[in-house]
Amino acid sequence: MEPKRYDGIFLASFGGPEGQEDVIPFLRNVTRGRGIPDERLEEVATHYRANGGISPINAQNRALKAALEAELERRGIDLPVLWGNRNWDPYVPETLQRAYDIGHRRLLAVSTSAYASYSSCRQYREDFGMALEQTGLTGKLEVDKVRQYFDHPGFVAPFVERLTEGLAGVRGKLQATGTEGAVDAPEQDPDARDVHVLFCTHSIPTADAEASGPRNREFVESSAYVAQHLAVATSIMDTIAEADTEWSLVYQSRSGSPQTPWLEPDVNDKLAELAADGVKGVVLVPLGFVSDHMEVVWDLDTEAMETATELSLAAVRVPTPGIHDKFVAGLVDLVCERTVENNIADRPALTGLGPWYDVCTPGCCANRRGAKPTIAGSDEADLSVGAAE
Template identity: 70%
Template sequence: MAPKDYDAIVLASFGGPEGQEDVIPFLRNVTRGRGIPDERLEEVSHHYRAFGGISPINQQNRELKAAMEAELKRRGVDLPVLWGNRNWAPFIADTLKDAYDAGHRRILAVTTSAYSCYSSCRQYREDLGMALVETGLDGRLEVDKVRQYFDHPGFVEPFVEGLSAGLASVRSALAARGEHDAAVHVMFATHSIPMGDAEAAGPRSGDAADSPPAYEDGAYVAQHLATAQAILDRVPAAADAGWSLVYQSRSGAPHVPWLEPDINDALKDLAAGGGKGVVIVPLGFVSDHMEVVWDLDTEAKETCAELGLAVARVPTPGTHATFVSGLIDLVLERTTENIISERPALTELGPWYDVCRPNCCANRRGEKPTVAALDSTVGVSGLKPE
């Protein structure tokens, strides 16, 4: 996409409850349209309840917003950073309305999700598009989005640093147990999604000469595998380590197939095969939110303890200086003022598209207005502001 004169950035994220009384209303928002009763939601709320009903994600986004503001100031870039969530306050629609009322007319969105699939990309684009329609700002406020950044150096390098430290930690723990020659396995963990969504992730090949390639098993899996390899290639200490891509946080009807193996099943298989140590890399996540601190730091580490596996969990990018700088680089790829022309990508799959291709990460629940797409159903993409 050609550079534009953006006048604000919006940090768009998932959102999370900030007290016990917020948990069920939050889960209603997450599952809206699926007819799940409160009794069932209460059954799945235990991980939030265990942390006082507070998800870490909102505070992490406040810290990321502040870090982005500081990096912009350091570079002398005059762009305010706004913040809106899909499922909890501050909601995206309210953020866009406030932005318009403050005089902003052209906004660039940065989402806290690096990969391509319905829930990681298209749903954000739909939420932004629907917010414009619902607030009456369609045609009055323009919203674009930065590219998916799964293989941007700003996202990859913090994991490189973390994996190096994690391998050293686990090998030290094994040596203390007298298992000096024990092999260490690296598990790259990401959110499981339904197989249908995985297969629909990314653009599909068509008949046109310029059609993008199709990806075996979908772009979501392909991007994770490519990024994992890019990390391993940059960690000499991982040269003799086995590795695998595993999944976590499955939800939904049990008869619907989701991506596997589950991390806890994979840990059991590792131990059964004689494995002694594991480094868990939360490759699918930007920050240490609930699905990291519960599914990995609680459940997966409990599984490791039961199996006698030495374990280290690598930090997510969070507010790592390299990650924050990378996000600002992604913004400045798109601006007229302060533009940077370099578009780095550490895998052959990137750099990803600024504007999503037709049918990219198709919504099997029916089409909705979107931003940053060539197939917007109501013309929300590429609007001219007042």
């Protein structure tokens, strides 16, 4: 899209409970329309209840909002940052209404999801489209969205830095335990083949994976979602020059009916396979996530780490980008790609799949449950929300 004059930034995220009483209402929001009974939700609620009923994601979004505001101020960019969630307070519709009431007319959205899929891209576009209709702001308030940033340098650089540290950490653990002759020759690093890197991301139904990305492009495994993760993982491994260290893309956080095919292998199954193959140490890289929220601290820090311990695997989990200065600066760069003031004409991408699109084509990351009003899409006049004049 051509650069525009925006008057605010909308930080859009998933949301999470802030106390024990919030957990079931939050999970009802997440699963709305799927008919899942509270008894089943309570099984998932144990993850949150073990953390006091509080999801880390809200505090992380407050920190990210503050970091974005500081970076904008440092650059002299006068754009306020608003924050709204899909599933918990502050909700998207209420935040849009407040934005309009205080005078905003054109917002640029940044979501806390980097990849192409229904839940990580199109659903956010639907969240805004439906919220504009719900509040009666269609045609009065315009909302655009920055491109998906899976291969933007600002998103990738923190993983490069932290994987390098993680590899050193797991090899240090192996040396300390005498693995691969380290007791006899402590100055010798463990063999690179003893360490395996697991790039971890959220599993999604294979039907959603195959629907991700535009229909006029071909992708590895017929999925933009899978192809993007593989491309970024390859870029990271090439950057750290670990030619002898093997790696895999694995999945976590599966939910839903066991009869529905989801992306595999699961991280815990892969850990068992690696241990059986003689691997001694693993580095878990939460490549699919922006911050250390519940699906990182539970599924990786709790379940995967417990699996690694049971299998006698030395394991290190590296941090997500969070509020790393390069990530925050990269998000502001993405905003500046779209603004008239402080414009950045360059659109960097570290893989051959990008840079991704400012405007999505019809059918891109389509929802198998039916189409809804949607922003930031082309040729979707019957579904899209029109821009304000």
